[in-house]
Amino acid sequence: AQTVTQSQPEMSVQEAETVTLSCTYDTSESDYYLFWYKQPPSRQMILVIRQEAYKQQNATENRFSVNFQKAAKSFSLKISDSQLGDAAMYFCAYRSDRTGTASKLTFGTGTRLQVTL
């Protein structure tokens, strides 16, 4: 079974600075997807960024980028130029590319990000 580990329960960053959230996962599969979801106080789950395992190039979405290290099974999220609106709980998630098990998203336990002035 796949597992996702987020070892940082809480992180803090100053506005306009850069912060990196860590995520590692365990799988025996070669094809899969990785995601970062943001959950603000409104509790809505918002997709921040996704990465296909077969792609070597790291995904980027504006101020958000990932460092995907497939061999190390690591998938960290970098937030540049942090803004107050980035304060939220961030979840790392894994999804298999195999039909049948493909419906399941496996989540980490989350990292709460605080943004200070």
Next chain:
Amino acid sequence: EAQVTQNPRYLITVTGKKLTVTCSQNMNHEYMSWYRQDPGLGLRQIYYSMNVEVTDKGDVPEGYKVSRKEKRNFPLILESPSPNQTSLYFCASSLWAEGSLGGYTFGSGTRLTVV
């Protein structure tokens, strides 16, 4: 607007009183799933459905039931709720096809308290 609609957003109930949390999506997605979120545990899958009349257990199915009679609806049923089912619940759906990129669309969540 493409969305997953969950109701109610908040619910307080008493132990043993049957309840249903509704979930509906308007994106013609095949996959639907229920998760519960608890502090320190992240989100855990309760049940999922790959299509109409096809449902299966997730990681924490005890005490829950689901049905998928129509493609758009996937209600979560608690026949006899207990206090340990107090949690934040999310419904989610996904289109699984080449090029869909595998992401889920989540509902707004239901905060359930069982006293």
